[in-house]
Amino acid sequence: MAAYNVCHGISELFLVSLFVSSFVVASAGTFDGDCDIMWGDHRGKILDKGKLLTLSLDQISGSGFQSKREYLFGRIDMQLKLVSGNSAGTVTAYYLSSEGTNHDEIDFEFLGNLSGQPYIVHTNVYTQGKGEREQQFYLWFDPTKDFHTYSFVWNPQRIIFLVDNTPIRVFDNEESIGVPFPKSQPMKLYSSLWNADQWATRGGLVKTDWSKAPFTAYYRNFNANACVWSRGSSSCGSTSTSSPTPSGWQTKGLDANGRRRLKWVQKYFMIYNYCTDFKRFPQGRPRECRRAI
Numbered sequence: 001m002a003a004y005n006v007c008h009g010i011s012e013l014f015l016v017s018l019f020v021s022s023f024v025v026a027s028a029g030t031f032d033g034d035c036d037i038m039w040g041d042h043r044g045k046i047l048d049k050g051k052l053l054t055l056s057l058d059q060i061s062g063s064g065f066q067s068k069r070e071y072l073f074g075r076i077d078m079q080l081k082l083v084s085g086n087s088a089g090t091v092t093a094y095y096l097s098s099e100g101t102n103h104d105e106i107d108f109e110f111l112g113n114l115s116g117q118p119y120i121v122h123t124n125v126y127t128q129g130k131g132e133r134e135q136q137f138y139l140w141f142d143p144t145k146d147f148h149t150y151s152f153v154w155n156p157q158r159i160i161f162l163v164d165n166t167p168i169r170v171f172d173n174e175e176s177i178g179v180p181f182p183k184s185q186p187m188k189l190y191s192s193l194w195n196a197d198q199w200a201t202r203g204g205l206v207k208t209d210w211s212k213a214p215f216t217a218y219y220r221n222f223n224a225n226a227c228v229w230s231r232g233s234s235s236c237g238s239t240s241t242s243s244p245t246p247s248g249w250q251t252k253g254l255d256a257n258g259r260r261r262l263k264w265v266q267k268y269f270m271i272y273n274y275c276t277d278f279k280r281f282p283q284g285r286p287r288e289c290r291r292a293i
């Protein structure tokens with residue numbers, strides 16, 4: 001995993017990508033090496049020689065883990081298999097966050113549901129402590145049957161949320177029109193499984209069925225192809241993108257196919273967009289919404 005976290009120079013990255021493509025399994029990181037279980041006692045477990053992490057929730061507590069490292073820009077991928085069966089009232093949060101007041105945060109939250117009813121993927125972006133930028137989606141598959149990859153691409157131009165490599169949301173850097181963008185506070189990756197049956201499922205109407213506890217979510221293949229922040233400096237040196245490296249996240253935007261996929265998701269799977277919630281913003285919608293989304 002350490003190798004994945006390096007983004008110094010072309011030659012090194014070239015070596016890394018060679019290494020990665022030829023020895024994917026051998027070079028895969030482990031949860032013991034990359035993450036710490038932070039709360040929930042025995043409810044968070046690292047299994048299978050560090051290749052699998054599970055979080056569980058019962059009536060007493062949920063559980064959570066976080067990355068050992070902090071990142072300032074990068075691409076973070078993780079495979080998750082969400083709580084199956086009746087997961088109503090449970091929330092699996094998977095997010096990047098800085099610390100302190102005026103923090104930045106990039107969120108995925110998976111809101112559980114009754115058996116056979118669809119999860120909601122809730123997304124949000126906080127900049128300097130302010131969020132209120134929710135977009136919500138259904139998924140085009142059952143996220144409890146198999147592992148699927150949920151990714152953040154975060155570079156100085158934009159944030160892209162991806163599900164199995166399909167972009168579901170793009171948050172552009174609109175500093176030029178006065179919208180703060182997360183670009184100077186390093187973030188760790190966090191995930192937790194907890195109970196939020198006051199609001200999660202059908203707005204709180206459906207409560208958690210504790211007779212089905214413990215609820216369990218599964219994680220594997222954490223990969224941070226990112227600039228690691230340590231003692232005040234970045235493994236990428238200057239965060240300027242003047243010399244983009246082969247891994248591509250540093251300048252990634254959407255190509256024609258990505259734009260087409262994003263439109264498909266927005267048309268068929270988006271169920272809430274703060275930018276079109278005119279009632280919520282009687283004084284005018286947030287600035288970034290006045291641009292074409």
Ligand SMILES: *[C@@H]1O[C@H](CO)[C@@H](O)[C@H](O)[C@H]1NC(C)=O
Pocket residue numbers: 111112113114117118119120200201202203
């Ligand atoms: C749960 O299922 C209901 C009924 O299909 C749906 O309205 C709701 O959006 C689903 N998801 C959540 C998290 O409430």
